[in-house]
Amino acid sequence: MGRIFCTSLRGVWALVKKDLVDELRTRYAITSMGLFALTTLVMVSFSTGIFALDAGLHASFLWIIVFFSAMSALARSFIKEEEKGTASTLRLSASPEIIFTGKLLYNVILLLGLIVVVFPFYLFLMNLPPGGNYALVVVFLIIGSACLAGATTILAAMVSRAGAKNSLLPVLAFPVLLPVLLTAIRGTSIALAGGKAGGVSSELTFLFSYLVIIVTASLLLFPFVWED
Amino acid sequence: MRIEIKRLAKSYQRKNVFRDLSWELEKGKSYVVTGPNGSGKSTLLRLLCGLEKPTAGTITCYIGKKVVDPSSTRSSMGLVSPDLQFYGQLSPLENLVFFSALRGLDNGSDILQRLLVKVQLGKEMSRPVATFSSGMKQRLRLAFALLHEPVFLFLDEPFTNLDRAGKDLVIRIIADQVSKGIVLMATNEPWEVECFGQDILHLAPGSMGPG
Numbered sequence: 498m499g500r501i502f503c504t505s506l507r508g509v510w511a512l513v514k515k516d517l518v519d520e521l522r523t524r525y526a527i528t529s530m531g532l533f534a535l536t537t538l539v540m541v542s543f544s545t546g547i548f549a550l551d552a553g554l555h556a557s558f559l560w561i562i563v564f565f566s567a568m569s570a571l572a573r574s575f576i577k578e579e580e581k582g583t584a585s586t587l588r589l590s591a592s593p594e595i596i597f598t599g600k601l602l603y604n605v606i607l608l609l610g611l612i613v614v615v616f617p618f619y620l621f622l623m624n625l626p627p628g629g630n631y632a633l634v635v636v637f638l639i640i641g642s643a644c645l646a647g648a649t650t651i652l653a654a655m656v657s658r659a660g661a662k663n664s665l666l667p668v669l670a671f672p673v674l675l676p677v678l679l680t681a682i683r684g685t686s687i688a689l690a691g692g693k694a695g696g697v698s699s700e701l702t703f704l705f706s707y708l709v710i711i712v713t714a715s716l717l718l719f720p721f722v723w724e725d
Numbered sequence: 726m727r728i729e730i731k732r733l734a735k736s737y738q739r740k741n742v743f744r745d746l747s748w749e750l751e752k753g754k755s756y757v758v759t760g761p762n763g764s765g766k767s768t769l770l771r772l773l774c775g776l777e778k779p780t781a782g783t784i785t786c787y788i789g790k791k792v793v794d795p796s797s798t799r800s801s802m803g804l805v806s807p808d809l810q811f812y813g814q815l816s817p818l819e820n821l822v823f824f825s826a827l828r829g830l831d832n833g834s835d836i837l838q839r840l841l842v843k844v845q846l847g848k849e850m851s852r853p854v855a856t857f858s859s860g861m862k863q864r865l866r867l868a869f870a871l872l873h874e875p876v877f878l879f880l881d882e883p884f885t886n887l888d889r890a891g892k893d894l895v896i897r898i899i900a901d902q903v904s905k906g907i908v909l910m911a912t913n914e915p916w917e918v919e920c921f922g923q924d925i926l927h928l929a930p931g932s933m934g935p936g
Contacts, residue, residue: 504829511826515812522814582810585776586869589799591827725778
């Protein structure tokens, strides 16, 4: 049992490493995601620069930027395997669970990388209200990103064999991710207004539960999506 | 070692590729499946590897007298097919290291390098696969299929794009594999059918088993 677990972990790590190396050499997702995020951020900054925005608006802008930037890149995780013809080679080499977990972790890393770039730029370009609980904001960004990655990974696998793959994902993801976005925006808004962890416990519980449910359901569903 | 195909059928959108196909393959022989384009040769190989699911019928693999668990058949099968592609940004060695880790194999870099030398890619180990010719990619497919030393080897048009040395390599691999397990080749070339077809399955579009 322990040996199978270690072998699976090795497979998952190999897939994450391969995707990271491939991405660093092609820079497709990093470039599209980074440019989209920075352009949107600058546009938001210029268009709202003269207004004093409240915490709720800041949280909304921040999550909208993260959501659409993520959509432009996360869909690629499975689409590129189908387009390059490597999906069959992957299917022959590993169990669906290893493939899904590897792709999920890669997407989480990609999103956290996006946040590492976007959040400091957001702080730099926008006039955030003073007294915000930034540690809590970071917690929401991390757990919210994991939820985004979890739902997007399984949806990307579903749309990867469809015709209009890239445009299909944001449309499909919207209803699935709406509860996450609304909760993350509310929690981030409270944190930016200086709220403490006790005041956002329901939001944190919801996001954590969503993450557990979406990952468990995806692991159960993925073999049918991947192999049929 | 044995593969038992019973009343196998495959159809796409109600169009039969083949149906009622029964065949038995045993250790120590090389088998050939032949037939015109669209007769289902590649489909049969994909079904045997578990890359596709049959519409009806069963495929059972035996190692000794033990039935191989369908979830683990892929670890005992190797496939060479034009459908299989590799990561163009990675070198052949990086590709093999990756697939080896995915399969949970403990192949060290030296074992994989030897495998690449065996398929005559020793000098191209560090070059991105994207820069490879079709023949070199075919050699990499051979290395990929042999990575885990499978007992069942399925070859879909294995001589495609290969030069004389490459063809000799495939002939050696087949001879070696026949002594270890089962080789099944899909081809249209008459000389390949004649050379390797100790048992031949002729498929016709929508066919109903061995001809």
